[in-house]
Amino acid sequence: MAQPVLETSPPVSDEVRKTTCYMCACRCGINVHLKKDADGNNRVAYIEGNRDHPVNKGVLCAKGSAGIMQVTAPSRLKAPLKRVGERGEGKFEEISWDEALDLATEWLAPLRDKAPEKLAFFTGRDQSQSFTSLFAQAYGTPNYAAHGGFCSVNMAAAGIYTMGGAFWEFGQPDWDRTKLFMLFGVAEDHDSNPIKMGLGKLKERGAKVIGVNPIRSGYNAIADEWVGITPGTDGLLILSLVHLLMSAGKIDFDYLANYTNAACLVNSDPDSPDYGLILKDDEGRALVMDRAEKRPRCFDKPDVQPDLTAVWENNGITHKPVFHLMLDRYLDKKYAPEAIADQVGISATRIRAIAAEIARVAFDEAIELDQPWTDFRGNKHDKMIGRPVAFHAMRGISAHSNGFQTCRSLHMLQIILGAVETPGGFRFKPPYPKPATAHPKPHSKVTPGAPLDGPHLGYPQGPGDLALDADGNPIRIDKAFSWENPLSAHGMMHMVIANAHAGDPYKIDTLFMYMANMAWNSSMNTAGTIKMLTDKDENGDYVIPRFIYSDAYSSETVAYADLILPDTTYLERHDCISLLDRPICEADAVADAIRWPVIEPDRNVRGFQSVLCELGARLNLPGFVDGEGNQKYADYADYITNHIRRPGIGPLAGFRNADGTGGGRGEANPDQLDAYIENGGFWMEHVPEEASYYKPWNKGYQEWAVAKGFFDAEQPYLFQLYVEPLRRMQAAAEGVGEIQPPEHLRARLREAMDPLPIWTEPFGEQVSHEDYPLHALTQRPMAMYHSWGSQNAWLRQIHGRNPMYVPTKVWEANGFAEGDWAKVSSPHGSITVPVAHMAALNSETIWTWNAIGKRKGAWALDKDAPEATKGFLLNHLISDLLPPKEDGMRYSNSDPVTGQAAWFDLRVRVEKVSAPTEAQPSFPVLPDLGVGQ
Amino acid sequence: MHPAPSIIVFTVLSGLGFGLLAFLGLNMPDVSGWVLFVFFAVGYGLAGAGLLASTFHLGHPERAMLAFTQWKTSWLSREGILSVACLVVLGLYALLAVFFDTKLGWLGALGSVLAVATVFATSMIYGQLKTVPRWNHWTTPALFLSLSIGGGALLASKSEFAGLVLLFAAALQIYAYYDGDTRFKARGHSLNSATGLDTGPMRLFEAPHTGSNYLMKEMIHQIGRKHAQKLRLIGMGFGLILPAILLLFAHVGHVLVVPIILSHLAGMFVLRWLFFAEAEHVVGLYYGKHG
Amino acid sequence: MTQLPALTDKKLGLVIDLDTCVGCHACVVSCKGWNTENYGAPLSDQDAYGADPSGTFLNRVHSYEITPKDAPAQVVHFPKSCLHCEDAPCVTVCPTGASYKRVEDGIVLVNEDACIGCGLCAWACPYGAREMDQEEKVMKKCTLCVDRIYNENLPEEDRQPACVRTCPAGARHFGDFNDPASNVSTLVAERGGMDLMAEQGTKPVNKYLPPRPKTDAQPEPEIDILAPLLAPIASDSKGFLGWLDRTLDKLPGA
């Protein structure tokens, strides 16, 4: 037999359509290959990465490729549903869209005229927040937010307040130039593909990677050096590095003096009402001592030489530069490596070695680019100096109750090295940098029948910006921007159901949620949440009277809603990934993107945003109806094309003006979406060369940013090592000012609202270490996205169940063997789960993959699916409230600054038990919604 | 390896069948007419049933003809060709012998050689596999051949010879166990060699999929040591030693031979089951087995 | 056809960099996707939404833990597909000639029309690179994306295996090992590319680059040389400020 003749050039597909992936929030560009089936309908045949796309440049992750199985999953909802049985019973009746929208209008219209705050509209994994918030604003409820509060607001808020941007969508390491990369607490991150691509680049160049993580898997497995830190102590490690670098003078004084508020003068007289505030001129601009003129001058004067050392005495009041306060704090021996080594679980020698390595690379291997630029003071520079040390971090440091200050500490570390916005360091992605002062402040003023007074979320600058009523009570149902967590910039979705159930601060009427699996993996205290959703009052009515929910699949939460608005899958709808929202830019480019229906839905489902366009019109909301009271936007595509936010600015920045030439600013273009489709589903424009670094202070960048419409006037600013808004809150806690926190919060606010980064023990540590000797964590599996990957036939073969990984010490102490099970208990509850051994793990820590465990019957899986019988959620062990204090008070399990959920503060105990028939606790089987097999 | 019933049935029965046919081709026992017919029918029945059983194992039996093409390299192909050749040659021989009372000695001898060669080819399908060190050894063909010849002799009423061969087979089997038990390690197969990584002891941290797959079902069957020891004794006892003792020391008539054959057959099934169940495939290393 | 060619014109294969692979399974799924639609029968799944889901994959990523004597334990992610061996035992055992190694590029393939599904080739492969599809009952294996690498319907830059094109970390490289100047040959030479289970004598074409030595390999790093770098300037802020003033004053222009 001869070697068979092969067709090596078979046709690949009938057509390729380019859109944006949404198997996770990374938003890569995809080429969707379509083939026609026998009936001539398009069928998705293959999905690959779009090479031209700024985010993924052609690569695609496991989830992205598996999208093809998502759009055929049996779990897809098929039609609007109205509950007919009891909540959780899963008895629904299919209704038409007209009926569904009638019902929603019937519920929501009277509410708006009476008490709009009784609608709580929270959107989970929302990528259209600039639109959904518009709806909530027009409706007039203060109760709107997306999921950031339980996700990583610590990271975002600490970054914005400190330097006008954070990691992930705000910025990225200079992958092409960095020589030392240090990664704190990241398993996967939102920037899934870019981080992998970046690590690949570092590896190709042989740059060094240090992974700081209790667990050595994934990115940390390929790190050249692993720092298996004890959870919750990163702040200490970072401050110790700061201590060593500062003591040795290995910091960038020039950078500190010119680009940060280190030279700004702080009122240092404890008796002054302005104690701790920064000295300003009459126009509110910060003052620094001029080293030449020996007098305070405005920080942005062209010839000013900010002095890091000089003190200014005026009218008997001493003003010290921020830098003095930093020296006073961080040179203290309590941050010496020897003092903290035991607590962080890393030897003092290793900490010193890491500091030395950072110093060596930052200063001895500094790089210089021959790229002239002009700073905001008007001074010309002929070079860009780089400190090729870059840092990145995510939830490992932010999802602790000390996360805000830990994230601040890390930003301070990069800033004192001069490694932010310099070659080889950390770089912002447009439209960042953008200082906290350039962001809105939170708005919460309710007027029945009228819109809210402004955007819900923002960055408070002081007590006056909090969302408190005249009596000092929280205005928002989630108590965001209250004294419990003043800087909760993303709201606190995780508190909504609990607070609404408790009627604290008040009862609500309708809970309206979108894309958040609150009855399962996105809640702490899952069983408690389910109970709150099903609880009835003395009249037999549900305590939370109405629950409208939009999901695309039969998730656990669907069973608890009264009205289900079935969404399309991501390949069947329009979406816009907007600069007004959470953009997809790269450090070198501004970019935004769309999704569009590359296939038609085969079910009676509608894109949620289009549904909101219609619901808004039915409710007669301003902005959703035209002059004649008719529906203003036929659907979301219409909105994306025609909505104008500010003059010249719409949801999409690309191809504006009738001729499609406008980039950034311009009139609406009726053919804009076609232009995007033509261009591969996205728009991108490169940052000019001279603007590529030093962006906050770079005249070239500032001008370009205004031209592109990121802001309307240039706004150079100094990095805030010392954060004055924090001090204002702290001062209130000390008794200064009119707006005062309640007594019971004073002490913790005084500590938490420190204007300089500080480490405090996570609240979770307050439980007995004897009873609960171990830390328990979760990690994102790279090939699975939260709860929604399990319905995917391919992905569930990779991660169909999750063991609890325990370190060698625990494995041996319990005499565990392969196949064993253990009972894992926290102060909140216990679970019984399979265990597995991992040696490359901090010896005080156990962990499992996040959100693999499923409730029986959900997601159209067999009730004996391994996800339900062997998989489990750690969430059953995590409480939304901390154990009671001596005074009986129970604080929420979150960061006192931002309200970020402290998922990783958990302490547990492990005991070997005989194998149960299935993982415990097990919940009743959810009934088939008629969507299953 | 996964002990697939079809393959166990195939190898045991066809081994026995071709063993018997080998004797018939050499005119042992020296019978003719209907008696010879019955002997041949038994031989063909066993060999044929075995071959038939083996096709159950195939995903596409309808393409089985293609399996005769690759005799240059493939023992499986050779086995197929040899078995058919053997059955054709001995069929002709039997036809002439039973119905025309003409025994062509050279034709019978050729058939016998083909029968033995078939068994050898079968054994080499396993014996050639470097991936299964326990099989990849001269003891595999030696055992297959001696078991087939022993069993054939038993069926051909060559009691004493059968007894001796089965005893020899038992000894060989013991040696095969003894040597085979350590061969995997002796050949240097380890997770370190499998991955090329040698910086320290290794173990599987996570399997590639939490779901199972063909490889795990087919290649990674593991049987407990204690269990195996017991089965080895049972298999050798019933399959080899008991029949051998009876064959050598008891007077075996037409009646006693039936339980002996049954005992041998039962033992053989156990031994053959073990042959597969105990075989460690090197791919198991990647899945954290045989470490 | 089960005779192996004495020489192949090209020797195409993969280099997999274990120092870079983060274990994301992207290559696994993109391979599944491509090969479900392309060469031969689709890769089927059994009990896809049920209690015991399984399916055919041509590429799977294992992870291993190494516990060196004097260093912290390590995790290595380990992707594995067909290595397109030069002495491919899977080919020579095949009774039908369905398995063969291409003369022009050395790719080992299964001609599914001739495969009887006997499974012997999978037994003969030391690496677990062949899986019998439970639906089609034919042997499936990595094709090195033979229907991509020469495919004129694909843009030139996409004429590489699906797994290589998709790998986010760039841990997979495709090329001709017969060409000493190719990317794969260079990588193997520079980074010490190695064979899997060399003792099986299969002469795999695919090579693996070992993880680079970890710098935390010694529990207590030696910092003597570096220590002076971080010698403290002063023990308190006053001393520090004095030092800073002196330093700044020394700068030109001060």
Ligand SMILES: Nc1nc2c(c(=O)[nH]1)N[C@H]1C(S)=C(S)[C@@H](COP(=O)(O)OP(=O)(O)OC[C@H]3O[C@@H](n4cnc5c(=O)[nH]c(N)nc54)[C@H](O)[C@@H]3O)O[C@H]1N2
């Ligand atoms: N133990 C533990 N728990 C955690 C975390 C942790 O680290 N540990 N992490 C927390 C964090 S950071 C987060 S962000 C949350 C995430 O938790 P969730 O925000 O609840 O995320 P998912 O589970 O993905 O649920 C999103 C819901 O959106 C639905 N959905 C998917 N696609 C669409 C669509 O196109 N349209 C609509 N309308 N719906 C869709 C899904 O079916 C699912 O029901 O989990 C939190 N929970």
Ligand SMILES: Nc1nc2c(c(=O)[nH]1)N[C@H]1C(S)=C(S)[C@@H](COP(=O)(O)OP(=O)(O)OC[C@H]3O[C@@H](n4cnc5c(=O)[nH]c(N)nc54)[C@H](O)[C@@H]3O)O[C@H]1N2
């Ligand atoms: N594939 C996939 N990608 C995702 C998601 C997904 O579900 N799947 N979810 C998306 C979402 S919503 C989010 S918020 C991001 C989150 O992305 P990540 O920030 O990577 O979140 P986690 O997976 O929770 O990983 C937290 C990491 O921090 C480590 N860690 C925990 N405590 C500490 C500590 O005290 N110190 C240090 N140094 N490390 C610690 C854990 O070991 C873990 O490696 O991922 C996004 N991307």
Ligand code: SF4
């Ligand atoms: S990281 Fe993966 S799942 Fe997320 S958008 Fe990109 S390709 Fe899709």
Ligand code: SF4
């Ligand atoms: S895609 Fe690349 S990084 Fe991911 S598992 Fe495969 S080889 Fe490793």
Ligand code: SF4
């Ligand atoms: S890896 Fe296995 S299947 Fe591939 S050529 Fe080598 S022996 Fe054959």
Ligand code: SF4
């Ligand atoms: S399964 Fe197919 S390819 Fe493999 S040896 Fe048998 S016939 Fe050949």
Ligand code: SF4
């Ligand atoms: S080369 Fe092609 S067939 Fe082979 S593993 Fe990669 S994607 Fe799969």
Ligand SMILES: [Mo]
């Ligand atoms: Mo998140």
